[in-house]
Amino acid sequence: MDLQALPLLQHMYSDGRSALSRPPLRRADGSPLPQRFALCFMRSALDDYVRERGLSPACVHESETADFPIFVERVNDVEVGLVHAPVGAPAAAILLDRLIDSGATRVISCGGCGVLEPVDCGVIVIPTRALRDEGTSYHYAAPSPAIDLDPSMVDVILRALDEHEVPCRTGMTWTCDGFFRETPGLIRQRREQGCLAVDMEVSALAAVARFYGIGYGAILYSGDSLSNPDAHEHRDWISNHTARSISLVLSLRAISYTNT
DSSP states (O other): OOOOGGGGOOOOTTOSSSSTTOOOOOOTTTTOOOOEEEEEHHHHHHHHHHHEEEEEEEEEEEOEEEEEEEEEEEEEEEEEEEEEEOOHHHHHOOOOOHHHHHHHOEEEEEEEEEEOOOOOTTEEEEEEEEEEEGGGGGGOOOOSSEEEEHHHHHHHHHHHHHHOOOOEEEEEEESSSOGGGOOOOHHHHHHHTEEEEESSSSSHHHHHHHHHHHHHEEEEEEEEOOOSSSBBBBGGGGGGGGHHHHHOOOOOOOOHHHHH
């Protein structure tokens, strides 16, 4: 079989956005959204934060699955957008694409990840590279095994962690579409390839950002453990409210540091 004949590898990267694209998102008064954005995959953490801060939606990203309100607040005297991101590379990439078309130039996402090494639950993990085991990134970036995250965004995230005295691990994440196909044999293979964590969006978001020439970084926290391929440890990671809150707050602080 000629692998180059696979439809997934036949995209034309010189083409611009599709004519089917939706119009840019704007605030209710018609003014543009902030250039800096935090994408939060943790709905409960975002809901708690919005409630505590008394934030109201500036506009809404509508989809067939659900509506995703977009909030705006000032962090370090800089306007920052905040939105709940849908889980999974395709839906998350659609949101990021729309935000970029609406003026976003710097974006940090935050959420949980599985770990492939013995790492305690709740440890902050900063991806520096992402293995592309998903389909969405190939619509935005030519085929390659992995994609590097923007070093300047990684640096600004590490600066935020250092200033808040939050320890972290850095390394490569395995972005995988098949949640239930993270099989023991594949886990061992990904570990041998140098992957520290596994997630479902990072490589796709990095490809979208690179395609449009904007900055993107990610903050993850270690959730369930796949360090023993034959004995998955759930660790009730979704209930780790402290780690989830820290991840969200750090993403907002870090994105407020970046230059436009």
